[in-house]
Amino acid sequence: MIEILTNYGDILLEGFINTLIASLIALVISLIIGTLLGIFQVSTNRLLAGLANFYVQLFLNIPLLIIVLFFYVVFPMLFVGVNGFTAGIIGLTIYTSAFIAETVRAGILGVPKGQMEAGLSTGLTYSETMRYIILPQAIKIVIPPLGNQFINLVKNSSVLAMVAGLDLMYYGDLIASETFNTFDTYIIVALFYLIITLPLTYTMQYVERRLAAND
């Protein structure tokens, strides 16, 4: 195990950093897209709601790997070539944003109906009521399941290995096939993932406790 770390430490670290970067980029963008889609899904505008629903149902129900392979293999044939790292991030973002949209939608619907009625009845518009009354309450409902989505995202980023995405998993596979020491290699790789996901888990638990204390 020490041997692997000394011989391959530099590429493991590179993979770790790439995994971190890919996760972070996909997280930020899918959070924005997912939140908007979630709001659109409950919109009274049927076209908007329909389109958002279509997107969410589509990407919720096909494997992440297919989405990533599409951007790695098919997309370059039609448009412009992208490397594995980029294709992976695009796929992760599209896939995760569908899950975040579902979470946000459920959060908005979790706010009692009377809140919207109260806002509207004082003359606030639908979007003002959303902004000042519904969303601030939905955030509280959404944060715990959103934390799970973040952790899933980090773990799902290992799909980059399938498209030469230069992430932690990719280099892990490389090291395993060079050294034939699969056991030690994958344990090290798993530990690296835990370095990201465990603090995330504890942060979420802390935030949940804080939210509960405010109730």
Add this chain to the structure above:
Amino acid sequence: MIEFKDVNKYYGEFHALKNINLSFKKGEVAVVIGPSGSGKSTMLRCINGLEDINEGQLLVNDVDLHAKDTNINSIRKHVGMVFQHFNLYPHMTVLENVTLAPIKVLKQDPKEAKKTAEKLLDKVNMLDKKDSYPTQLSGGQKQRIAIARGLAMNPEVLLFDEPTSALDPETIDDVLDVMKKLAKEGMTMIVVTHEMGFAREVGDRVIFMANGEVIEDRNAREFYENPQDPRAKQFLGKIIHHV
């Protein structure tokens, strides 16, 4: 100021409001009673557009509420509503609950809005709780704040949808006292309620509804002393028996 003309409403097959013809004048306190499922809350909720109508016309200040080119928000500004379950905003303080709409809708200066809100909270005897959050309050306290929230928009009419039905008996009177005070000040009020004492004391008129129809619409005292329709008699008998 409010006029229902041959209004019909359906929920799918269910005929919720049947040919409603009603008009409400400024300064009037109208009490709407009737068994549950009689359409009284639905009728009330049509007045500020929380429910749509399918046929007929509903005029608020001579504006056709459900016409396509009507901006519903401009009407809601003048029509306040108090709900059975209060619907206070739990993430805001009492003061913020009251000042939100005046600041955002009427574009009042926040300091001005706060001053007005404090006056109104004092009026409903809740000024000492202005920095509390709704979860820290009892039902009766919440409802009095909801009334202050409605008043903060300086509405021309205040709608009450069973304001005391979700309250503990000992807090009902605090809410009714506030409502009586408003009635005596000349506030236009339409009140869906089972509180017969309130209806008798301050109601100018009683509207009795059953099965989506207006059955009786008369002076409050006359109605209580001498209800005409057998359904009204039966309903009154039951309620008075309970009290």
